[in-house]
Amino acid sequence: MDVLYETFNCIVSLSSSRTIDIVINDDRIDYDMIIRTIHRLIIEKSLINIYFCGETDNISQIGKLHEQSVDLIKYSYIYGFDNTFRASELIEVEMDNSLIDSKQIERIENALMNNNQTQFCDECNLMLTSVKRDNHSFSYAQSVVVSILSILCRTAKKFDISISEDAAFKKIVDNNFFDGSTVYLFELSDRIFKELSDKMSIQSEDRRYSLITDIKEYIREHITEDISLASVAQQFNISAGYLSKFFKENTDESFSKYMIEQKFTYASEALIKFPNRSITDIANELGYFDSAYFSRQFKAHYGVTPVQYRKMNH
Structure with missing residues (x-):
């Protein structure tokens, strides 16, 4: 002793x-x-x-x-004599404290929403370090932590991440040491970022599937029009290069190959649905103005000529 x-x-x-x-x-x-x-x-x-x-x-x-x-x-958080206050001094000290930087809070929130943990930690550390550097009181320090915690809770709620807000805030409020509060804050943020990454990954897959589905549907519905890689890309507000790569990565076939498949699918259906339409007319509708070339391509695709295909399906 x-x-x-x-x-x-x-x-x-x-x-x-x-x-x-x-x-x-x-x-x-x-x-x-x-x-x-x-x-x-x-x-x-x-x-x-x-x-x-x-x-x-x-x-x-x-x-x-x-x-x-x-x-x-x-009312102390152990960073030096100037940061230790009696309760009677606290109100006076708080009157001299600057307000929490709303722009910094916004940057922290944006980093969280963008699933950027590095930026989130950097911004939080800047804010928390300023609390020590500027000799703010414990009450102000806790208000900074609570502000960041509020952002975490809002984000968790938005992405359906299960956390007990009451327990989280109680943990901060009941902690009499600033370091303890910040350690808990970063532990909670680690957990939220992990779940956020998982959920965003799933949502990203859903978005990719939805976009591919929409692109394919658009091609099928406009197959008789003068559409191209560039025009479809423009329709979906993406570059032609990105569409080409994106389509290949998510369908295992090229954009041009899919276009050709859809043209001959349309042609095969038209041959049966409209028995009186000429093969030349169907070919022209699909952008093939050489009926002989169209017939050769059709045979390469189905193994029979358009005339033979029509006879086989009547």
Whole structure:
């Protein structure tokens, strides 16, 4: 046990587990000296517990001393003397604090919505570091943490990520040390980012499937029109190069091959549905103005000529 302050009627010592022991032998004690000693220990030793004992009968005096000591711990976050406040000083200190930077909050939220964990951590660290650097009070520090926590909770709710908001806020509010609050904040953000990545991956797959489905449907519905890779890309507000690559990656066939397949699918259906239409007319409708070439391509696709195909299906 490390004795830090001792008189004939009071002993202040530091025991294990970051606990201070105060033994009071009678009522004649120097309260200010004890408070200053506790104050110093909070800063130097990250004090978290105070234990009072003694033979004095003056319970009210011990209670007052205990209350003052707890205030020192409650409103401190262990970064130096200027960052340690008594409850009575807190309101005055808070009046001098600057407002939370709304633009920085917006950048944090954008990073989260874009699933950019690196940017999120960088922006949060900038904000949290400024709390220490500018000697803000514990209350202000916690308000910064709560602001970031609110963003995390809103994002979790938007993406249907299950977290207990009440428990999360209680964890922050009940934590009397700024470092503890920030550690919990980043632990929670890690979990949200992991689930966010999984959900965005699934949503991305859904978007890809939806886009491919829409592109294929558009080609089928406009197959007799003068459409091309460029015109379809323009229809979907993407570049021709991206469409070509995207289509190949998601269908395992080229855009041009799919176009040809759809043309001959249309031709085969038209040959049966409209038995009186000429093969030349059907070929021209699909952009083939050489009927002989069209017939050769049709045979390469189905193994028979258009005339033979029509006869086989009537």
